[in-house]
Amino acid sequence: MFTISEITGKIKNILEEEFDGIELTGEISNYKHHSSGHKYFVLKDNNAQIGAVMWKGVRLNFIPKDGMKVIVKGSIDVYPPQGKYQVNCKTMVPAGEGDLYLAFEALKKKLTEKSYFEIEHKKKLPNFPLKVGISTSPTGAAIQDMIKTIGRRNSLITIYFRPTLVQGEGSAEDITKAIAELNKIDCNVIIIGRGGGSIEDLWSYNTEIVADAIYNSKIPIISAVGHESDFTIADFVADYRASTPTAAAELVSSITVEEINTFLGQSADRSTRSIKRLIDIQKEYLGTNLEKKFQKLIINELNNYKQSLDHNENYINNYFGSYISLLKEKSKSLYLQLKANDPLSPLNKGYALLMSENKFIDKNTSLTKFDEIKIIRKNEEILVNIKENL
């Protein structure tokens, strides 16, 4: 006889041993994401159902929804307190294209609500990137196409290549790591991409962890996943979407070496023209303008001198003129004075002058001294002898 615990323990051992590492497919119903982080739901088909749990910490690449067909891997667990068995899911992926599409729409809706796609979150692509980070498969055509395109258009660019798993298990995590590593290198821009494929092949680019990595990147990201017609969540979150890896390569090398060379040539020409024109202007200024100015200045100066000379001349003339007339005046009065004192003038009145030995005899000299004197009158001169002193 078994106790309930004993029989339950035996069932637990048998079931858990027998059904370890199973893979099963079913439709999700009654999905609950508990606040503890564990997820509880039911997997069912048309005729049966089984409880399922996914413990916290198990990574999911999509958001499960009721009605979605999934494939899970895991084991059967028995929970003795309730006598229940359930599937412990270790991995879970959408089963078909339709279900992937549902998962895609669910994540798109969630990220739209978190405004991951808003234009204000988009970083500007650099005009002139010289360090380009690339995350893609090392074996596909995508990397070869990108290297060829960039090398042909702009050999100044350095490509930092991070070989990346682009599909299958662990690929979403590897893409996330690649974005982080390329951020550390200080690239100017990052291209994440891969060639075309089915929606399953491209699935990693529709996962939330890759969307988060793109959204949180400090460096602008160009997404180039699949063909032109393929759209992934990564395309929506990225700062720029290129339709193909080659288009992304063209975008980062939008300025070619020829264009830079042309720019350099034009800059040199324009500089030389400008400086020549400037020198010509200076020459002309020196040659004509300054010379004319100088001439004008000198003529002005000379005129000033002339004027001041004229002025002085006038002054001198005036001064001398009055001096001379003064002299004239003076000499006239002197003349009159002289004339008044002319010793001969008394002769007019009948007086006479007395001379001896050709000298006038003044009033103090006695005539007694002389034997002979000359008497001068107006119209005659006579010699007289002195006879006797009375």
Add this chain to the structure above:
Amino acid sequence: MKEISFEEKIKKIESIVEILENGEEPIEKMLSNYNQGIKLINECRDYINAAELKFIDISKQNNLD
């Protein structure tokens, strides 16, 4: 003086051409700008002539470290 990047040189050349074409600075300054511009242009040309696409595999780089 710190070596400036190729991109910064291109920007500097653009601003020098603008200054020269405006022609508002004194002639000595213009001449020194001109000389600097031509020097930068030649440096850029040398750089372009010497440059070829560099391809660095980060995973290999990490393995070497």
